Amino acid sequence: xxxxxxxxxxxxxxxxxxxxxxxxxxxxxxxxxxxxxxxxxxxxxxxxxxxxxxxxxxxxxxxxxxxxxxxxxxxxxxxxxxxxxxxxxxxxxxxxxxxxxxxxxxxxxxxxxxxxxxxxxxxxxxxxxxxxxxxxxxxxxxxxxxxxxxxxxxxxxxxxxxxxxxxxxxxxxxxxxxxxxxxxxxxxxxxxxxxxxxxxxxxxxxxxxxxxxxxxxxxxxxxxxxxxxxxxxxxxxxxxxxxxxxxxxxxxxxxxxxxxxxxxxxxxxxxxxxxxxxxxxxxxxxxxxxxxxxxxxxxxxxxxxxxxxxxxxxxxxxxxxxxxxxxxxxxxxxxxxxxxxxxxxxxxxxxxxxxxxxxxxxxxxxxxxxxxxxxxxxxxxxxxxxxxxxxxxxxxxxxxxxxxxxxxxxxxxxxxxxxxxxxxxxxxxxxxxxxxxxxxxxxxxxxxxxxxxxxxxxxxxxxxxxxxxxxxxxxxxxxx
Numbered sequence: 001x002x003x004x005x006x007x008x009x010x011x012x013x014x015x016x017x018x019x020x021x022x023x024x025x026x027x028x029x030x031x032x033x034x035x036x037x038x039x040x041x042x043x044x045x046x047x048x049x050x051x052x053x054x055x056x057x058x059x060x061x062x063x064x065x066x067x068x069x070x071x072x073x074x075x076x077x078x079x080x081x082x083x084x085x086x087x088x089x090x091x092x093x094x095x096x097x098x099x100x101x102x103x104x105x106x107x108x109x110x111x112x113x114x115x116x117x118x119x120x121x122x123x124x125x126x127x128x129x130x131x132x133x134x135x136x137x138x139x140x141x142x143x144x145x146x147x148x149x150x151x152x153x154x155x156x157x158x159x160x161x162x163x164x165x166x167x168x169x170x171x172x173x174x175x176x177x178x179x180x181x182x183x184x185x186x187x188x189x190x191x192x193x194x195x196x197x198x199x200x201x202x203x204x205x206x207x208x209x210x211x212x213x214x215x216x217x218x219x220x221x222x223x224x225x226x227x228x229x230x231x232x233x234x235x236x237x238x239x240x241x242x243x244x245x246x247x248x249x250x251x252x253x254x255x256x257x258x259x260x261x262x263x264x265x266x267x268x269x270x271x272x273x274x275x276x277x278x279x280x281x282x283x284x285x286x287x288x289x290x291x292x293x294x295x296x297x298x299x300x301x302x303x304x305x306x307x308x309x310x311x312x313x314x315x316x317x318x319x320x321x322x323x324x325x326x327x328x329x330x331x332x333x334x335x336x337x338x339x340x341x342x343x344x345x346x347x348x349x350x351x352x353x354x355x356x357x358x359x360x361x362x363x364x365x366x367x368x369x370x371x372x373x374x375x376x377x378x379x380x381x382x383x384x385x386x387x388x389x390x391x392x393x394x395x396x397x398x399x400x401x402x403x404x405x406x407x408x409x410x411x412x413x414x415x416x417x418x419x420x421x422x423x424x425x426x427x428x429x430x431x432x433x434x435x436x437x438x439x440x441x442x443x444x445x446x447x448x449x450x451x452x453x454x455x456x457x458x459x460x461x462x463x464x465x466x467x468x469x470x471x472x473x474x475x476x477x478x479x480x
Contacts (some may be wrong), residue, residue, distance in 0.1 A: 034061055066307070111211045117204070132187065134185065135181075148341075151180075157173055174192050193206060241310070268275060269361060272455040276470065284472035285308070286306030286308060288321050290474075295473055300405070301359040301420060303357060334359065335405045337371070355396055355422075357373075376423050377435075382415070417454060419438060420476075425458075455473065458473050
């Protein structure tokens with residue numbers, strides 16, 4: 001049974017794979033074009049600062065396009081199989097949130113260059129680099145000795161290592177660090193550079209291109225947190241489903257196949273039942289079925305459904321089914337029993353709606369006394385034809401207080417087949433067939449020799465369809 005408070009809202013659709021493929025192909029082509037420009041820049045005069053700047057920008061562009069290609073590939077493939085996941089996002093330190101603040105402007109406004117001359121101690125910064133550091137040109141650029149003072153303390157050793165490797169070992173620079181600007185903002189910078197050698201092969205200066213990647217890293221953290229959130233949500237959903245399944249298996253009758261009730265005597269019912277999980281939901285619903293021999297020799301037959309899914313639904317189902325069994329064993333009539341169940345559900349700590357049908361069969365007289373609460377009526381099959389029983393009045397359990405539930409009786413004959421089911425059994429994604437689909441199985445029920453054969457027929461008809469909700473069926477065949 002679907003929740004009683006619901007809205008049929010269209011779900012957001014993921015990007016089409018064809019559209020993502022087009023973006024991936026465009027990215028690959030663009031990456032190849034940029035890489036060709038980068039290779040051409042390598043062959044030109046290495047001493048030209050403008051060309052070094054252009055080559056560095058090409059390097060950054062290639063790295064960025066590689067990241068873009070990776071992310072588009074992940075978007076195309078979706079979340080890796082086997083992931084489990086709902087995260088409650090963990091708060092980050094305040095300074096990290098400040099770091100995440102995006103900086104407006106084009107790519108060039110987020111990229112600056114610098115050169116530190118070791119022979120003259122001159123330092124040259126581009127106008128963009130002053131903007132990135134939040135430093136006025138009048139204050140002048142920072143020397144290599146002053147530069148660590150604006151870094152986070154934990155990032156200072158990294159910068160020292162990069163500069164040392166460049167100046168002493170002649171290695172290129174490629175690393176990231178965070179800075180604290182004079183206006184209190186923090187930024188993440190990606191630094192790439194290399195030593196400039198003099199005629200003797202000694203390091204004369206160091207040049208670098210620094211790019212503000214704060215917004216990029218923020219986006220990457222958002223992607224990571226979102227991915228982790230999905231994994232945790234899936235893990236929680238799988239755990240809840242496993243617990244709900246275990247609880248359901250504990251509460252529902254343990255018997256499989258046909259059950260003879262009462263176990264002694266010639267006028268017995270041949271009973272079989274089956275539970276069909278939803279194909280469109282990963283959670284277990286509150287459907288139940290039960291058949292129980294009562295102390296006076298009569299037989300209880302019942303099916304029902306509660307709103308919701310998961311542990312809350314199966315917990316409420318366990319409570320309701322336990323109460324139903326207890327009252328039936330105590331001899332309470334089906335109509336009065338429904339009233340007590342309604343009162344129990346109304347006083348529950350977790351209000352819900354439920355529907356059920358409760359039947360009591362007397363094998364001595366062949367009389368079936370039954371009552372229902374907003375539930376599909378039992379279907380009676382006789383002589384190759386089927387019909388629903390006229391339902392006595394009864395509203396959904398938990399819908400109103402102080403209501404009375406009527407009770408009706410019908411006489412069953414040897415060979416009759418009685419079908420009790422929840423509405424989720426026949427509700428499909430393309431249409432809701434209702435009891436008509438079950439009534440169409442009358443010729444096959446007439447040929448069946450046992451209740452279990454009838455259940456197999458139902459499972460063959462509905463087990464492979466895409467149901468929107470869980471469903472169950474209980475079939476009782478009067479001994480001929």
